[in-house]
Amino acid sequence: MHSLLFLCARRLVTLSPGSHRVLRVVPSELYPVLFRAAFLDGRLLALRDLVAAWPFPVLSLRRLLGRRGPHRLPPDRSSKFCVQAVLLAVVAHLRRELEEPRGGTSRSRCRLRVVDLTDLQDATTERGLEGMSLWSGTVALAKACLEVSKSQSEFLKRGSKRRKGPCGTSAAPQLLGVEIRADLFVNGTSFGILRDALQTVGPLRLKCRDFHAEELSAASTVSLLESLEPTGVRRVELRFNNLGLAGLGAVFPHLARFPHLLSLKLPYSNVDVRRLVGGTEPGFRSLAAQLGNLPSLKELNLGSSRLSGHLRQLLGDLRTPLESLELPFCSLLPGDFAFLSRSLHAPALKKLDLSGHDFSEHLLQPLQHLLEETSPSLLHLDLMECRLTDSRLEVLLPALCRCSHLRCLGLFGNFFSTSGLWTLVRKTLVLRDLRLVVYPYPTDCYVPEAPGAVGFFNEEVLDEERFAAVRTELEQRLGSSGRADAVWTTSLCRHGALDCFSL
Incomplete structure (x- = not known):
């Protein structure tokens, strides 16, 4: 009201x-x-x-x-x-x-x-909304900065007849100006106008908080990073940039100029340790050393980088513990899990994303051990598309349920039956803070050529009627257990992504 x-x-x-x-x-x-x-x-x-x-x-x-x-x-x-x-x-x-200007007659x-x-x-x-996207908002801000700068230049060129210096010369107006604080998103299409706005000195100044760049070259990325005011930046996200080890090596030295950088996201950067000569390379060691030069870092995303056996080398120089670590589809090995379990990061982690790993007999036990080490602090866990079955879920649940403060759990894309889903619901009732679970469609809700079904799953289709019945029973079970306020969904669009600023 x-x-x-x-x-x-x-x-x-x-x-x-x-x-x-x-x-x-x-x-x-x-x-x-x-x-x-x-x-x-x-x-x-x-x-x-x-x-x-x-x-x-x-x-x-x-x-x-x-x-x-x-x-x-x-x-x-x-x-x-x-x-x-x-x-x-x-x-x-x-x-x-x-x-x-100030001192004039304006009221x-x-x-x-x-x-x-x-x-x-x-x-x-x-979808279908008329809001302002981060990209279009960035362009609008850049245009505004350039427009005001142009107005100032034109004003100074023609001079002001209302203000004369002691020698009859035109005195420049003394403007305090306005600072615009914003999150910026840039790609190849908007790179030029944002670069010009950041490098233009005028009454309207852009101060970036979270910087997002997509599909930019290393040189373009460096150009923008060098144009940002250092003290305002808390996050840098470079996604789909295909920079590789050499490109990241060119970018990383410029990250050290941001003393308050808390979050670094580098998904799809095309880093693959299989290409390293002799299993190592000076560039990779240099990258790890530069990562260690970011003293305030709390969040790191290296999604889809192949880091097999090299996690210790990459994270070993970090001097402060991470609170959010995203390593989906990174082809980690048991040794990587062992390092992470013993590292200074484990007891501090609030968010952990290990999606895309095959937690079979070789990785399931290392995952259990890691969850035990992170259980005092963990709030958000993603294990999507990890080939978890009912039997593997049973093995994992004791360690999972030790994470007593867990709020969000992502399990979409795994292979649970309806029976496995009920086990998950029943066993996780002890997690009183759990408010969001993204669960997979049960395997027994897929049938060959089901009438009126939609979507495909291993050459089978989802029977909407069967799944609707499961969803109704799920709501009833949650309600009868006093957990009606919890959100259990198969929709990734509703998956609330916590990060180091909201954990």
């Missing part, structure tokens, strides 16, 4: 286009609730007027919209039009400052110096 204050604010923001006159007499403390009302109701003109008169130095969408309560922005409806309205208002504000009460656009929902994760 909305508060009376919010309902009044909602009514007031409907007064646009005359809201700018009303805002002159509105107390500063009411601006946040007015902003929430205007954003959630899509009142673009009201947003423009609010930003133009913003009485505080910081405007943070994350704080203003919140994540909880009736005023929060729905996670799947981040309106690109509202975000664009905020950006356009910031650009207009800076243009006004160019024309009427604007705007004190804006920082706009925080971090943590906006990436609309590319939701």
Whole structure:
């Protein structure tokens, strides 16, 4: 239920286009609730007027919209039009400052110096929505920075007749400017405009928090990393870049300039230890040494890198324990599991992803031992597509159930029957914090050429009627066990990925 204050604010923001006159007499403390009302109701003109008169130095969408309560922005409806309205208002504000800098006659009460656009929902994760994706948001920010810089250059070229220096020369306006804090996503299409924006000095400055790059060369990646302000970056994600060992070797030295880098994600980097001459290579040793030069690192993702037998060499130089380690489809060997179980990381790990490994008789026991070592801290475990059967699940469950704080468990793509699923439900009832389980379609719900079935599974198809019955019984079992609030799903889209910032 909305508060009376919010309902009044909602009514007031409907007064646009005359809201700018009303805002002159509105107390500063009411601006946040007015902003929430205007954003959630899509009142673009009201947003423009609010930003133009913003009485505080910081405007943070994350704080203003919140994540909880009736005023929060729905996670799947981040309106690109509202975000664009905020950006356009910031650009207009800076243009006004160019024309009427501090000390002029402008009556604007705007004190804006920082706009925080971090943590906006990436609309590319939701089908059919009109939100602003991280990519399009990055492009919009880059364009805004370049536009303001161009306006400043044109203003300085033509000079200001209103400001003359003591010798009759034109004095440059002294602008404090506005800093935009944002998460950035770049690929080959948007590389040029983002590079130009980051390397341009102007009143509107981009400060990156989480940097995501996809399908970029090593040289392009280095160029952007060198253009980022070092103190603001907490995450670097380079995915599908096919950099290989040589490319990562070129990029890694530039990561050391970020003193607060907490998360490094390098999925699909095309690192394969099978290509190392004689089983080792100076480049691989150098990569490990450079990884050890990241003292604040808490999260590491090396997904789909073939690291067989080399995990000790790669992680051995890290001086602080990792809290999140993602090694899916990395072809790990028993020795790699043994190293990890004895390492400083094991008792600190909160998230562990070992998807894509065949936990047969050779790896099942090392996995059990690793889970025992990580059990005091582990919150999120992914074992998807690991060829786990009912019998292997029975062996694994005692170690799994020692992870008493486990919140999320990913088991999709394994080979459990309906009976195995009931065993999983029954045995994990002791895990009172478990709130999300992504389970596989039971093997006995697949039949040859089932009428009306959809999808394929080893030349069989899913019988939707059978699976619907299983799902109904699952809900009943969870409800009767007092776990109706837990989410058990086969949908990967609903798989809430915890990371080192949300664990």
